[in-house]
Amino acid sequence: MTTTRNPGLEDVTDVRAVPRRSVGQSLLASGTVLALVLLIIFFFAMRPDVFLSFTNVRNILYQVAILAIIAGAQTIVMVVGDFDLSVAATAALAGSVAASLMLGGVPVMVAILAGLAVGLLIGLVNGALVAYLNLSAFVATLATLTSVTGLAFLVTGGTTLFKMPAEFDNLGQGRILQIPFPVFIAIAISLVLWAVLRFTTLGRRWYATGGNVEVSRLSGVNVRRVRLLAFTIAGLVSAFGGILLAARLGSASAVQGSDNLLFAVAAVFLGMTVARSGAANIPGTMVGVAIIGVMSNGLNILGVNSYVQQVVTGLIIIAAVTLSSLRTRER
Known part of the structure; x- marks a missing residue:
């Protein structure tokens, strides 16, 4: 085993360094x-x-673009040894909130930011429940899943929202060089998450915490804060996926992408x-x-x-x- 020394992170076991x-x-x-x-x-x-064929390969990429974003969010949480059952529900609520606001006359960008804020808040709640109240991640996020789904039904009134502005729909349906926008967005988000995990101190702390919580704590890592950040970022990324899904489908519902x-x-x-x-x-x-x-x-x-x-x-x-x-x- 080797150790990685970084400012503010001393003697943390690098869980990626393993025998041949x-x-x-x-x-x-x-x-x-x-x-x-x-x-x-x-x-x-x-x-x-x-x-x-080009058309079918493009269809495959289009179909998995949202899944790639949601899976990226789940990856962050699982890196720290936790689990998030609410990622899909968070995505659905974020998309529903953004769609509801736009139908109410709110500018597209403001509505999108509101949807992202919803995901960020849900992530913070999950992180606080798990990291600071010491609840099981499975139990905490299961409870969040139920509550968030209920909120999504309240926001949508139990119906499917549609007829959003063309500017919003274009985010999920537009193309560059015949490749749909969501594909490029999914690639960009995945690269950012990979870079954070691979090259940053935060990423190394996430891996260290997932490898051994106690050793990480004794090495000076603020384990609670690290876990809180993981859930928070997962909530934000999930919300982005849900908003993009709503734009791609041109509609939003409480169970969308479940x-x-x-x-x-x-x-x-x-x-x-x-x-x-x-x-x-x-x-x-x-x-x-x-x-x-x-x-x-x-x-x-x-x-x-x-x-x-x-x-x-x-x-x-x-x-x-x-x-x-x-x-x-x-x-």
Whole structure:
């Protein structure tokens, strides 16, 4: 094990510095990427005229752009060893608040900022409950999920909001070089989150806290503040994803994008098998997002029943958790 010394962070164990991979670790890590490659080859073989066409690849990227943002938010929380069940609900409420304000005549930018503020507040509440009141992250965010969903129904009146300004819809439906805006935004957010985790002191503190809370505390890390920041940023990023989803669909509802929670969790667990440390990480999460996107798109192209797709989704989640568990044992 090595230690990383930074101003204000002394003798914190660098959880990313681990011994050389065993054969089992290498197989698990490469297996996730290999699974993605095999999926692409399989669906291309089944529908070579469609699957890898520019239009379909663009559709896949468009479909997973919001999921990539939500999964990025979940990754931040899981890096510190916690869990956030409210990311999808936060996204739905943020989108609903922004849409409701715009329909009430509020300028688009002000409405978007209000939606982001909602996500920030929810993240702060989650962080305070977990870091300062010592509640279980699962219990705290489950309670938040329920409350936030109720608030979203109140904001929308239990209906679907639509007919937002064209300026707002263009944020989710516009294109640059035939590539939808959400794809570029998702890439930008993912790169920012990756840079924070990889190159900043805050990122190293997050990893250190996720690796060993007690050692981090004894090394001078303000663990409570670090966990609070993780949940707060996750809430903000989730809100951005929800607002972008509302713009993409041209509508907002209390249950919009609810499936993104399970998909995000699966993506993060799949991504944990890619990292050498076995910890949550942005590049690995994006591989997981790609697997889910390719699988969903491929099954749709093949005309597979939507109920069968739900079964497959469940199996993906089981496989993701199992692989992550095996990866942890290999450490």
